[in-house]
Amino acid sequence: MRVVKSRSKGYRAERELVHTLWRLGFAVMRAPASGARIKKAEYPDVVAIMKGRVAVFEVKSRASSSGLYIELEQIKKLIDFAERAGGTPYIAIKIPHKEWKFIKVSKEGIKESKTYKVSKEDIEKAPGISGVLADLGLMKTLTDYIRESDT
């Protein structure tokens, strides 16, 4: 039961991220759902593309802003996918009633261990969606988005 709950929470977070990115103007695709027949691990959770700029996301939903550990294999696949695409890999973290946080990952950040650590401080200092747009050189998009939301 607990697994099911946590899985559906994860889906909800993914869906929310997909909608946010779509509203910003991205073409967005979610990975096939995990399951016996399809290995989700091959794909990032979400891929977003705008004007040839690419962001790939591993989505994590957390009850509180404590740190977390992610399997190194998953992070390596995320980085590999981003490299092939010519894009930027992120861990996207959603904590209820707070903004999304986006932690950019890189090969250099990988330590000699089986897990990739994201500390509480990493999450706190991570930027929101504007950081992703800035990384991708798409800041104008956000300005348009805010203007649109205001009217």
Next chain:
Amino acid sequence: MRVVKSRSKGYRAERELVHTLWRLGFAVMRAPASGARIKKAEYPDVVAIMKGRVAVFEVKSRASSSGLYIELEQIKKLIDFAERAGGTPYIAIKIPHKEWKFIKVSKEGIKESKTYKVSKEDIEKAPGISGVLADLGLMKTLTDYIRESDT
């Protein structure tokens, strides 16, 4: 039974296309499977990205090289997705024991009807994967690929 057979044939074709594109160096993602809970229609069947160049595919598997009709709504979504991504939309057609054929679609090609027609002649004259790489400005990749396959 017939539906199930045809659906699994479709999956097989998609998987084959994913593998081909992955071997060429693309980051590739398949859409979530169709089903009651996930509307596949929102996404193209396959998205491939390399160095910021993007190709999106609607995959069709056919027993013979006769023409086919595709729902216009599907084509429109394919084009919309490609426009957002800054990429190129294709119908990818697989006929057993033949090469993949890639038909580029465009808004201009949309006629006033409920379906998008792909004629037998359209399929016959359509290029293979090299056409896609040429469109995306990635021909060097194919040369490397062939060289690698030769050795």
